[in-house]
Amino acid sequence: MFHITLQTKTGEPIMPLLSDPINIANLEIKNRTVMAPMVRNLATENGVVTKEVVEHYELRSKGGVGLIIVEAAAITWEHRIMKKNIGIYDDKMIPGLTKLADGIKKHGGSAFIQINHSGPKGHGKPTYSGPSAVPVLKGKIPEALTLDEIDNVTQMFVDATRRAKEAGFDGVEIHGAHYYLLSAFLSSYTNQREDNYGGSTENNARFSVDVIKAIRKEIGDYPLIFRMNGFENVVDGITMEEGIEIAKIIERAGIDSVHVSCVVDATYNPGIPPYFDEETQPEFLKEYPYDCCIPIAAKIKPHVKVPVIGVGMVRDAQFAREVMKKDHCDLLGLGRCLLSDPAFVVKTLDGRDDEIIPWKD
Numbered sequence: 233m234f235h236i237t238l239q240t241k242t243g244e245p246i247m248p249l250l251s252d253p254i255n256i257a258n259l260e261i262k263n264r265t266v267m268a269p270m271v272r273n274l275a276t277e278n279g280v281v282t283k284e285v286v287e288h289y290e291l292r293s294k295g296g297v298g299l300i301i302v303e304a305a306a307i308t309w310e311h312r313i314m315k316k317n318i319g320i321y322d323d324k325m326i327p328g329l330t331k332l333a334d335g336i337k338k339h340g341g342s343a344f345i346q347i348n349h350s351g352p353k354g355h356g357k358p359t360y361s362g363p364s365a366v367p368v369l370k371g372k373i374p375e376a377l378t379l380d381e382i383d384n385v386t387q388m389f390v391d392a393t394r395r396a397k398e399a400g401f402d403g404v405e406i407h408g409a410h411y412y413l414l415s416a417f418l419s420s421y422t423n424q425r426e427d428n429y430g431g432s433t434e435n436n437a438r439f440s441v442d443v444i445k446a447i448r449k450e451i452g453d454y455p456l457i458f459r460m461n462g463f464e465n466v467v468d469g470i471t472m473e474e475g476i477e478i479a480k481i482i483e484r485a486g487i488d489s490v491h492v493s494c495v496v497d498a499t500y501n502p503g504i505p506p507y508f509d510e511e512t513q514p515e516f517l518k519e520y521p522y523d524c525c526i527p528i529a530a531k532i533k534p535h536v537k538v539p540v541i542g543v544g545m546v547r548d549a550q551f552a553r554e555v556m557k558k559d560h561c562d563l564l565g566l567g568r569c570l571l572s573d574p575a576f577v578v579k580t581l582d583g584r585d586d587e588i589i590p591w592k593d
């Protein structure tokens with residue numbers, strides 16, 4: 233797909249509507265709305281999908297979401313985010329995952345699942361791992377991965393993708409954001425390696441590129457989204473220029489869409505003071521509410537050909553429609569507004585704005 237902006241006869245740009253379909257690779261998504269991945273702690277203590285998990289996602293698919301990205305699923309059980317995380321670390325998980333993919337698809341939404349290794353963060357682990365011994369959680373010093381371990385984890389991402397495909401998911405999202413393992417490699421704040429996996433933007437991205445290429449080699453054409461921090465409000469973190477560079481590198485590696493998250497306020501901050509606050513933030517962020525990643529997606533969009541997903545702080549229908557008019561992203565990620573109202577999308581598309589149950593921060 234190419235970023236060609238359609239024009240009227242008089243040369244006015246025609247901006248896409250939230251209700252317009254769009255392709256990710258060869259897959260048609262019925263509208264521009266995306267349910268952003270959000271861990272819910274509803275699986276079993278072994279990571280098996282439960283009835284509650286299926287119901288949670290079915291309800292949002294029924295509510296009109298075009299593309300549902302199921303929460304971060306653990307590619308290895310030792311490195312999950314939550315106690316009752318969804319697991320995708322063993323073929324035994326496939327039957328449960330199949331129920332989940334079927335449940336989403338039967339209501340018309342496309343079904344993706346995010347695959348993750350929690351690296352320097354995560355739930356109750358004996359050991360944390362990362363690019364270097366730089367903690368993301370206070371006092372939890374990660375062990376730097378060896379080159380063999382990098383290869384092993386790469387294979388875990390491939391195996392997880394195969395399981396997602398076998399379970400009937402339309403695609404996967406590789407989690408490269410929020411200082412989990414791949415994200416920690418991507419950021420010079422956490423990555424202080426001196427080998428080929430650190431020291432420059434290209435080297436920091438090498439692990440993610442390895443994962444994408446390994447998936448392509450073994451699985452072939454299968455829709456792949458990569459989620460990344462486009463910008464980090466952290467000393468030595470990803471700058472806007474670097475975010476653009478990373479997006480170009482992962483696009484070249486073979487992804488079909490880039491999902492631009494960010495680290496602006498304290499939510500995903502690796503435990504150190506951010507270097508700006510709402511008052512002192514850069515000018516380009518001020519067009520949107522504080523902590524919204526859409527202006528960062530807007531900076532990346534002109535530099536890649538694949539569809540860009542923007543996300544963050546969408547709280548009402550009018551705002552969602554306005555973002556599409558600005559052409560700042562190709563698809564719009566929705567998080568907490570879908571937790572408070574599973575029918576946020578259908579109400580927005582029907583103009584039933586007053587009926588939306590708002591998220592209260």
Ligand SMILES: Cc1cc2nc3c(=O)[nH]c(=O)nc-3n(C[C@H](O)[C@H](O)[C@H](O)COP(=O)(O)O)c2cc1C
Pocket residue numbers: 268269270271272303304346407409410459493543544545546565566567568569
């Ligand atoms: C409860 C909760 C769980 C989340 N879990 C994940 C996750 O599994 N993977 C991920 O990439 N982001 C996760 N996020 C971040 C969301 O995907 C999203 O980027 C963030 O909530 C901002 O969007 P919003 O303002 O529309 O909620 C989570 C956010 C929340 C609130």
